[in-house]
Each structure stands twice: as C-alpha cells, then as structure tokens.
Amino acid sequence: MGTTIGFIGAGEMAEAIISGIQPSGQFTALTVINYSDKVKLNRLQHLYNVNVTNDYENAIRDKDIIVLAVKPKNLHEAILSIRPFLRKNQLIISVVAGIRLATIEQWLPKETVVIRAMPNTSAKVHASATAISIGTFAKEKEIKLAKNVFTSIGSVSIVNDDQMDTVTAIAGSGPAYFYYLAEIMINTAIEKGLSAEEARAFVAQTMLGSATRLSVSEKPASELYQEIMSPGGTTEAAISYLNESNSNLHFKEAIHHAYNRSATIGQTFLTSKK
Ligand SMILES: NC(=O)c1ccc[n+]([C@@H]2O[C@H](COP(=O)([O-])OP(=O)(O)OC[C@H]3O[C@@H](n4cnc5c(N)ncnc54)[C@H](OP(=O)(O)O)[C@@H]3O)[C@@H](O)[C@H]2O)c1
Incomplete structure (x- = not known):
C-alpha cells in the first residue's frame, strides 16, 4: 500500500x-x-x-x-x-x-x-x-x-x-506576479492587432523559454536581459522606460509587501493561543 x-x-x-x-x-x-x-x-x-x-x-x-x-x-x-x-x-x-x-x-x-x-x-x-x-x-x-x-x-x-516569509513572497506568491505581467503583455498584444489566442501563445512560450534559460544558464538575470538590449533597439527602448519610471523599485516594494504580510501573519499567531 x-x-x-x-x-x-x-x-x-x-x-x-x-x-x-x-x-x-x-x-x-x-x-x-x-x-x-x-x-x-x-x-x-x-x-x-x-x-x-x-x-x-x-x-x-x-x-x-x-x-x-x-x-x-x-x-x-x-x-x-x-x-x-x-x-x-x-x-x-x-x-x-x-x-x-x-x-x-x-x-x-x-x-x-x-x-x-x-x-x-x-x-x-x-x-x-x-x-x-x-x-x-x-x-x-x-x-x-x-x-x-x-x-x-x-x-x-x-x-x-x-x-x-522570503520564500512565500518570492515563490508562493510568485506565479501571480508572472500572470500579472502576462496579462499586461497579452492585452497590449491584442490592442496592437494579435488575436487573443496568438497573444497568449506568444506570451506563454516567451515566459517558458525565459524561465528555462534562467534555470540552465549560469549568467545573472541582468546579463540575460542586457544581452537582448542592443543600443537603439526595441528592448533597450522598453527597459530604459521601465528603469526611468522606477518600475524596478515598485516591483521590489510589491515583494516587500508580500513579505511583510507573511511576517505579520506569523507574528500575529506567534504565542496567541494554545
Ligand atoms: N493558493 C496559493 O497559491 C497558495 C500558495 C502557497 C500556500 N498557500 C496556502 O495554502 C492555504 C490554503 O490556501 P487556498 O488558496 O487553498 O485557500 P482556499 O481556496 O480558501 O481553501 C481553504 C480551504 O480550507 C477549508 N477550511 C477552512 N476552515 C476549515 C476547518 N476548520 N476545517 C476544515 N477545512 C477548513 C475551506 O473549506 P470550505 O471549502 O468549506 O470553504 C477551504 O476548502 C493558505 O494558508 C495559503 O496561505 C496557498
């Protein structure tokens, strides 16, 4: 058995x-x-x-x-x-x-x-x-x-x-962050003329490929995205905008919120009852 x-x-x-x-x-x-x-x-x-x-x-x-x-x-x-x-x-x-x-x-x-x-x-x-x-x-x-x-x-x-609490903020909640990003990418692609089906398939395969690459490569994540950023190119245009609008800080702050929530739950129940 x-x-x-x-x-x-x-x-x-x-x-x-x-x-x-x-x-x-x-x-x-x-x-x-x-x-x-x-x-x-x-x-x-x-x-x-x-x-x-x-x-x-x-x-x-x-x-x-x-x-x-x-x-x-x-x-x-x-x-x-x-x-x-x-x-x-x-x-x-x-x-x-x-x-x-x-x-x-x-x-x-x-x-x-x-x-x-x-x-x-x-x-x-x-x-x-x-x-x-x-x-x-x-x-x-x-x-x-x-x-x-x-x-x-x-x-x-x-x-x-x-x-x-760190693992919870990164991996427990993590899939939601990627789906959130996926939603933005899919909706934008549809606005720009792809069908919903095409948009979803492109985004899913792009995420899968990036995750696979990140897991097999020894390069830091920053190097993996910088490799795609040729000067004056499309990726540079997007990443520069994200950096200039402090998106990295917002995202980091969001993860801190998840961490703090987990820590607060732990603290609340720490010695409350038998
Ligand atoms: N969802 C995620 O992505 C995720 C990831 C990692 C960890 N977790 C953790 O996993 C836990 C469950 O999350 P979830 O998303 O599965 O929640 P959920 O969908 O709300 O399910 C909670 C379940 O607990 C049952 N329940 C509540 N009180 C009970 C009791 N006294 N005796 C027996 N069953 C009881 C509910 O019963 P009813 O069906 O009758 O309402 C429901 O079936 C949470 O603590 C969450 O932090 C979730």
Whole structure:
C-alpha cells in the first residue's frame, strides 16, 4: 500500500497538490475534508477520485501524512478539530502561509512531527518551487516522506523556518506576479492587432523559454536581459522606460509587501493561543 494522506481543506492549494501527486500512484487513500462547502468536495471526488468526508476522525485516521491546507485564520480551529484523533507517528505538513513551525508545534500535542511547506499553484503542472522547513521532531524518515510528496509536484528545497516569509513572497506568491505581467503583455498584444489566442501563445512560450534559460544558464538575470538590449533597439527602448519610471523599485516594494504580510501573519499567531 502507498503512503496515505488526509487533507484538511479543499481549496486551491489542496487541489493543486492532489492533482500533482495523484498520477504518481505513490500515494493512496487520499481523503479530503473541508469546512462546509459540499459542492467543492464533490467536485474533487469526481475529478480526482479522492475520498471525501465531513468527519475529522475519518479524514485523518490511518493516514501517514496530514496536510493542513486552510487559510491562516482557520488553522487553529482546524487543528483543534483533528487533535483528539492524532496518533504519535503521523506527519503533519502545513502549507499555511505565515504561521511558523513553533506556533504549529505549540498548537499540536507534544512532540508531534511537523514539516512546514510553501508550494505554489504550479503544482498543478508538476512545476511547483516548494520550500520545506523541518520541525523539531521530524527525522530523516519524515523529511523523506515530505520530499516525496513535493518532488511529485516539482522541485523541493529545505530552508530554515525564518526564511519562509522570503520564500512565500518570492515563490508562493510568485506565479501571480508572472500572470500579472502576462496579462499586461497579452492585452497590449491584442490592442496592437494579435488575436487573443496568438497573444497568449506568444506570451506563454516567451515566459517558458525565459524561465528555462534562467534555470540552465549560469549568467545573472541582468546579463540575460542586457544581452537582448542592443543600443537603439526595441528592448533597450522598453527597459530604459521601465528603469526611468522606477518600475524596478515598485516591483521590489510589491515583494516587500508580500513579505511583510507573511511576517505579520506569523507574528500575529506567534504565542496567541494554545
Ligand atoms: N493558493 C496559493 O497559491 C497558495 C500558495 C502557497 C500556500 N498557500 C496556502 O495554502 C492555504 C490554503 O490556501 P487556498 O488558496 O487553498 O485557500 P482556499 O481556496 O480558501 O481553501 C481553504 C480551504 O480550507 C477549508 N477550511 C477552512 N476552515 C476549515 C476547518 N476548520 N476545517 C476544515 N477545512 C477548513 C475551506 O473549506 P470550505 O471549502 O468549506 O470553504 C477551504 O476548502 C493558505 O494558508 C495559503 O496561505 C496557498
């Protein structure tokens, strides 16, 4: 029998992970519980052939791994709901943004094995850049289990828990930045005469090519774009305008906002309740 997983939460992130891990066949008996939205559960059951339940004991009983995939404000309540049914050797993986390992460990029974993860929605296409940080009681076996879950949906790196706010701002929220840019590029291309289909295809392939190049090249990102900027050329015209209008600073500030939000969530829940 494969590794069994119970998901607490049936939202975007739970679905991204389920859709990513499902084809590997490594994980069996996936069971999902949410708060109240039956339609969402039925949809997941239908699409991914997972078990669904409205009973917390049923969701986590006999599971090797329990994935906490609720919004930060709902995490404490969700933990209180599963606490009575937890067994000692189960691995808890939290994908919840902001809430630190120490807080989660404090909310769970003593010596619970916890790993915190920050995947992104590219899990749906097996291309998440996931960071994991390792809780106090996790050993090699559980780290390997967590790595197995997240390598089936992309890349995995281990970071210290205090680096998670940075990873969240860069990789957790990151896909949204690229989609934001994609939207601008697509809409502009349509305004300039391409069909919506052509515009989308050009932008997607251009992003894919750039990401592939960035990941295989040893050159810094600045060199990669400067290579395309011949003096008096089209790219120089665009990048010069971006620099002159301080777009780089705006973008940097936006990432700081994401970082600060993650840090604030962590701080809010730091020692608030048991
Ligand atoms: N989306 C992303 O790109 C992303 C990336 C990295 C990390 N994350 C993190 O992943 C977590 C989930 O995000 P999401 O986008 O998947 O949120 P979401 O779509 O709002 O889903 C949250 C799910 O949690 C369920 N829920 C709430 N309280 C519950 C409780 N007490 N017991 C059981 N289930 C409960 C909700 O139930 P109902 O279905 O009944 O409403 C819903 O299914 C967040 O903490 C987020 O920070 C998200």
